[in-house]
Amino acid sequence: VCIHRVRSCSSIRFIKSKYVCVFDKSALKFSHQQRLFRTSAVSCGQIVQFKLSDIGEGITEVTVKEWYIKEGDSVSQFDSICEVQSDKASVTITSRYDGVIRKLHYSIDDIAFVGKPLVDIEIDASKGVASEEDVVETPPMSHDEHTHQEIKGHKTLATPAVRRLAMENNIKLSEVVGTGKDNRILKEDILNYLAKQTGAILPPSPKAEIIPPLPKSETVPAAPKDKARKIPVPVSRPIVFSGKDKTEPVTGFQKAMVKTMSAALKIPHFGYCDEIDLTQLVQLREELKPVAEIRGVKLSFMPFFIKAASLGLLQYPILNASLDENCQNVTYKASHNIGVAMDTEQGLIVPNVKNVQVCSVFDIASELNRLQSLGSAGQLGTSDLTGGTFTLSNIGTIGGTYAKPVILPPEVAIGALGKIQVLPRFNGKGEVFKAQIMNVSWSADHRVIDGATMARFSNLWKSYLENPASMLLDLK
């Protein structure tokens, strides 16, 4: 008796039990035309050779280009198995069965033949029959509603496992929105449907449903004469999260960051923070912005911060130095190549503006524009990203006030700039006025820099920014 006849019987389960006594193992001969149930308690099922079906246009052979599965993987019906190509047509081959892949008959770039076996799939006998046709049609059962559904004139596509789940939970497949290919209903869709009904996240396997006993107060009957409180206690179901952890190797750029940050950790950091009143600078920038725009450059606050830092470094060159590996020598770098931390898709990259000590504020702004557009296009070159001597990180554009920046070796100092906030402050006359306040957090290498130096540098930098006119005096 082959599978086709099975469909005319009343119930699949019924058939299984019926055949237990009729057949014994030795009588079962494997044939790819017929699929018979192995009814023993052994867990492995039938191996079926899934053949490459007709592609159309008279094509007899194709090239296997990609496998979506490997031997040992479980597949459901309609899952993609592989991608083959024939004469400019790419074809996705999907599985006809639920089961486990036991053998791939071809490797990548092999020629596969229509009508010949593509993969061997071990069908789990207990999971039920998959028919020859593409649409699963289980025979009408007493639970008609649950299996043989039609939505908008289409047969509902769902694997037998999903149908069983629906039936066990008394769900009409027609009420479930399918999110799989061709609107196929997936197991997740049933679970989501159920979750919506009960307002809870259900355990993945319906059999594991445990309804804990109701709290005692509910079980005590409220006698009419009692003033018993009738607080409805929600029935709690065990909340199970069915997400999976995802492990990925650390590669490429991330690996390099790991090395850099591990090296940075070896530097004894100390921090120094302060508050800068940028009221005057804000006004100055407003005046200069249109001038820069006419020249085709976007002017932010950074060019001012960078130039002021460079002026400060002229007075405190130790902050623009580098300590060698053995802490034997300190090299005072002549160029002020000030790095600007940039947040990109990949993560933190730090291109630097070269020789700030000989650049005007406008030059710096122009160079920043160039670096920013290259950075967002992912086209920064090696020279843009190497040779930095000092770094500023404008984390304030994203948010935050104070930070604890990490020094980027081989540098010895770094500054993190918080966001500019409008806050009330007292002026010289004791009056409250609106001030534009920004916080700065410096970190420095305590092996070569002491607190006093950092504080004096910060004060100088602060004074340039709070009184932008004073920058004019010291500009080179």
Added chain:
Amino acid sequence: MVLQPSLKNCLGLSCVLRTPKAAFRSTAGGALVIQSVSDDVYQNLAVEDWIHDHMDLEKRQVLFLWRNSPAVVIGRHQNPWQECNLRLLRQKNIKLARRRSGGGTVYHDLGNINLTFFTTRKKYERMENLKLVVKALKALRPQLDVHVTDRYDIVLDRHYKISGTAAKLGRTSAYHHCTLLCNADKFVLSSVLRSPYKGLKSNATPSVPASVKNLFEEDPSLTSEMLLDAIVKEYATQHQIDHHITLINPADETLLPGINNKTKELQTWEWVYGKTPKFSVSTCLNMVYKDSVLDVKVNMDVKHGRIEVCNIDLPEQWLPPALYSKLVKSLTGSKFCPNETTTLVTTLLRVCPQDDELHSRWNLLCENMIMLM
């Protein structure tokens, strides 16, 4: 729909019925013609995916019309390094997309129109579709010498390719799409489709180069609009439907639920580059260092777009062995991508001994390596 010339001039060709998306679902008849309002290649490819995955083509076939701003589109199983000049693409901000259908590499710009014929798997028939296009062209300009080749190309004057074809077959549905060169920039086309990368060995589907010509060059009175119109007219006639184009917005999540995820997926590095079949790079870097030229042999295996194996044959002690080993170890597993490699090698430099000579050698080697990507 034949219009008087004067009427045509006043209204432009947009007087061909174009209805908003409300009609998308309710159009009667055995076929539907839709046109994308977007020129973003990823959005348009996502529409193809969406229709392929979600529309019931049994009752109704679909013709989808679309055009893209400058982009290079490679076939499903191709190698972008082999097919085009990636450096030039990046410089000129030309997008790179990988479609889901097979076939070769094409250059799209607004002077090229794309047609996608959606049918059920059983009704998949490329020759018929191309004959339809040729028939439409001849109806528009009877003197045009165009015909379909057995490679599913359309050629003009027996010599110039004006259309290429590719197809995708799924379980129940299929689509056949083709290009049509109306007025594309041939200069950009030929420069971007020429790969500068040497020493690549792979089993990826190669493209077959062909001489191309724009229909506009043959007959300057032709515009993309006219060609689209003629094709839609022929399609409508053959499918016995109204000459009626429904406009769709590929960003409309209510009309096309899930479309934005499809668009995003098509833009990921994993799809565009990561789906490249395994290939190897075997080449020689000619590095000029201090008045001498160094020949450095490089061998790399790239799988899923990532460097699986990397060998650089440097003169002994040119780089300290520890440093060389650090470089190779970091490159292994990393994306075969200039941006990724640049950030990787420059970051690594921070934890190398601070020696100018060493740094300049490192930078020279890395820059040359990056040029291979």
